[in-house]
Amino acid sequence: xxxxxxxxxxxxxARAALVMSMTRxxxxxxSCKAMFLEEGIRTAAVDYGGEFVTSVMRIVExxxxxxxxxxxxxxxxxxxxxxxxxxxxxxSQITTKALGLNIGGKIGIxxxxxxxxxxxxxGVGLVHLNEVCxxxxxxxx
Numbered sequence: 001x002x003x004x005x006x007x008x009x010x011x012x013x014a015r016a017a018l019v020m021s022m023t024r025x026x027x028x029x030x031s032c033k034a035m036f037l038e039e040g041i042r043t044a045a046v047d048y049g050g051e052f053v054t055s056v057m058r059i060v061e062x063x064x065x066x067x068x069x070x071x072x073x074x075x076x077x078x079x080x081x082x083x084x085x086x087x088x089x090x091x092s093q094i095t096t097k098a099l100g101l102n103i104g105g106k107i108g109i110x111x112x113x114x115x116x117x118x119x120x121x122x123g124v125g126l127v128h129l130n131e132v133c134x135x136x137x138x139x140x141x
Contacts, residue, residue, distance in 0.1 A: 008041050008112040010138055017119035018136065020045040020108030041112045044070035049104035052124070056091060063087040063107055063118055072111040073141075082139040083109070086118040089137030097133045098124045114140045 008016075016036045020043045023029040029045050036043045046066040048059055064073070064083045073079035087107075094103075105122035117138045123130040 008039065008115065010115045010117070010140075012039070013041060013110045013112050013115040014117040014119070014136055014138055016041045016043055016110035017108040017117040018121070018134070020110060021106045021119040021121040021134075022108070023106065036110065041110050042070065042072050044072055044109045046107050047105070048107055048122075050102065052095075052098040052101055052103050055103070059091060059107065059120075060084055060087045063109060066107070067109050067111070067116075070109075072109055072116065079141055082116050082141045083118065086116055086137035086139045090118045090120045090135035093135035094120060094122060094124070094133040097131055098122070101125055116141055
């Protein structure tokens, strides 16, 4: 196990965000959150669903609000901008699959030291005809 005071690298932080985005329940989310905190990575997750095109800004806003609520970022333009940038990058990776369709899933956010990562794990489609997509963004603060 790593020392709590040691900053994790970008791959470790990105992995934590991805794991958080794939949790299936609040209980699993809390368990993963505690495990990552022991490793020195703070995490948050938020569910999201809706029509993709009209939801882009709402998804970015939810990411920033969740990151602030869980203490991953402070109320500064530097921290908020990094979280927004990582969220926009993750969204850009799923846009081609999601354009014009509905999405549903979870946003995972992780931070250690200067690294912040946002992962999005969504089902995309109409009714029961769903595709699955993952987007990942990283920024250094």
